[in-house]
Amino acid sequence: MADxxxxxxxxxxxxxxxxxxxxxxxxxxLAYHVMSMNTNEVxxxxxxxxxxxxxxxxxxxxxxxxxxxxxPICSDAERKANIICVxxxxxxxxxxxxxxxxxxxxHVLHGLIxxxxxxxxxxxxxxxxxSRVQQGGVDEVIMATNPTVEGDATALYIAGLLKPIxxxxxxxxxxxxxxxxxEYADEVTLFKALENRNII
Amino acid sequence: MADxxxxxxxxxxxxxxxxxxxxxxxxxxLAYHVMSMNTNEVxxxxxxxxxxxxxxxxxxxxxxxxxxxxxPICSDAERKANIICVxxxxxxxxxxxxxxxxxxxxHVLHGLIxxxxxxxxxxxxxxxxxSRVQQGGVDEVIMATNPTVEGDATALYIAGLLKPIxxxxxxxxxxxxxxxxxEYADEVTLFKALENRNII
Numbered sequence: 319m320a321d322x323x324x325x326x327x328x329x330x331x332x333x334x335x336x337x338x339x340x341x342x343x344x345x346x347x348l349a350y351h352v353m354s355m356n357t358n359e360v361x362x363x364x365x366x367x368x369x370x371x372x373x374x375x376x377x378x379x380x381x382x383x384x385x386x387x388x389x390p391i392c393s394d395a396e397r398k399a400n401i402i403c404v405x406x407x408x409x410x411x412x413x414x415x416x417x418x419x420x421x422x423x424x425h426v427l428h429g430l431i432x433x434x435x436x437x438x439x440x441x442x443x444x445x446x447x448x449s450r451v452q453q454g455g456v457d458e459v460i461m462a463t464n465p466t467v468e469g470d471a472t473a474l475y476i477a478g479l480l481k482p483i484x485x486x487x488x489x490x491x492x493x494x495x496x497x498x499x500x501e502y503a504d505e506v507t508l509f510k511a512l513e514n515r516n517i518i
Numbered sequence: 519m520a521d522x523x524x525x526x527x528x529x530x531x532x533x534x535x536x537x538x539x540x541x542x543x544x545x546x547x548l549a550y551h552v553m554s555m556n557t558n559e560v561x562x563x564x565x566x567x568x569x570x571x572x573x574x575x576x577x578x579x580x581x582x583x584x585x586x587x588x589x590p591i592c593s594d595a596e597r598k599a600n601i602i603c604v605x606x607x608x609x610x611x612x613x614x615x616x617x618x619x620x621x622x623x624x625h626v627l628h629g630l631i632x633x634x635x636x637x638x639x640x641x642x643x644x645x646x647x648x649s650r651v652q653q654g655g656v657d658e659v660i661m662a663t664n665p666t667v668e669g670d671a672t673a674l675y676i677a678g679l680l681k682p683i684x685x686x687x688x689x690x691x692x693x694x695x696x697x698x699x700x701e702y703a704d705e706v707t708l709f710k711a712l713e714n715r716n717i718i
Contacts, residue, residue, distance in 0.1 A: 322611070333566045351538055364564040365564070371552060
C-alpha cells in the first residue's frame with residue numbers, strides 16, 4: 319500500500335499477507351473489508367485469534383489439536399484402540415473423519431521428515447507414537463502420510479522403528495481416484511493402479 | 519469442521535470464512551496456520567485488527583480512509599485542488615495513485631447507488647461532495663466509478679446534481695485496455711472503443 323494509506327491499514331494488510339495463499343492484493347481487500355465490519359465483529363475476530371492460540375493444545379495421546387487434555391476421539395470408548403492411523407497434520411484427521419468409515423484412533427506427526435527443510439525425525443511426534451505402541455494393545459499402525467517423497471520417506475522410517483516391536487504396519491492404497499479418467503492419470507499413479515490391481 | 523475439532527478453532531475458521539473470497543476449506547487451513555504461529559505473532563495480528571478499526575476513520579474532506587483528521591492527499595499543498603476525482607472505494611484511490619499521473623484530489627463515495635441492494639443516494643458520501651464543490655475553487659469533477667450499471671447510474675446521478683452549479687463533469691474514457699487483443703474484447707467494449715475513437 320502506498321504512502322497515502324493509513325498506517326494501521328497497511329499493518330493489517332501485511333498481517334493478512336503473511337497467511338499462506340494470501341497475496342498482497344487480496345490482503346489489502348481483506349483489510350478494507352475489516353473497515354466495513356462493525357466494531358463488535360472486529361473485536362470478536364481479534365479475540366477468536368488469541369483464544370484459538372491460547373486454548374487449543376495437542377492431545378496428550380494422539381497429538382491432534384484439542385481444547386481438552388485428551389481429545390474426543392482418544393477418549394471415545396467406542397473406537398477401536400488397537401488400530402492407529404498416522405497422519406501428517408490435524409486436517410488429515412478431519413479428512414478421514416469425513417469418510418465416517420474409520421473407527422480406530424489417530425496419531426498426528428505435525429510434519430514430515432524433510433532433511434532439506436531441516437525437519438529431522440526428532441522434530442516430529444514420533445517419540446510419542448513409539449511410547450503409545452510400547453504400552454501395548456496396538457495391533458496395526460496405518461501409515462497415512464501423503465504419497466510424496468517426504469510422505470513415503472516418513473512412512474518407511476516409522477515402519478522401520480515399529481516392525482522390530484512386532485507391530486503390523488500398513489500403508490494406504492494408491493491407485494486411480496474414484497471418478498477419474500484413465501487418460502488424465504499420470505504415469506506413476508497408473509503404474510501403482512496396475513501394480514496393486516485386485517481380483518474381481 | 520466436524521465435532522472432533524476444538525471449538526476455538528471452529529470459531530476462528532468461521533471468522534476467516536466470513537471474509538470475502540475465503541471459503542470454508544481455506545478458512546480451516548488459515549485457522550490451522552494460526553496454531554503454528556508463535557503467540558507473539560498471533561497477538562500482533564489480533565491487535566492489528568482492532569487497531570485498524572479503532573484508529574482509521576474517514577478524511578473529513580475526501581472521505582478516504584486515514585488515521586488523521588485530514589488525509590495526506592487533501593493536506594498536500596502541491597496537489598491541484600480545483601479537480602476532484604470521484605471514486606467508489608478507497609482501493610480505487612490506491613489504483614489511481616499507482617499511475618503517478620493524477621495530481622488532483624479525490625472523493626470517496628463508499629459505495630454505488632443500487633436500489634436492488636437498498637443503497638440509495640443518501641447512504642453514499644454525496645452530500646459531502648456537494649458541500650465541497652459549493653465551497654468553490656473546483657473547476658472539474660471526474661466521475662471515475664466502474665463501467666457497470668451501478669457505476670454509470672451513480673455517475674449520471676451526481677452529474678445531474680453538479681451541472682446546475684456550473685461545474686464541468688467528466689467521465690473516464692472507456693475502450694480497449696492497453697495490451698488487449700481485439701478478438702477477445704466484448705461487444706460493448708469494442709463499440710465504446712469505436713465510438714470514442716481519436717484522430718491520429
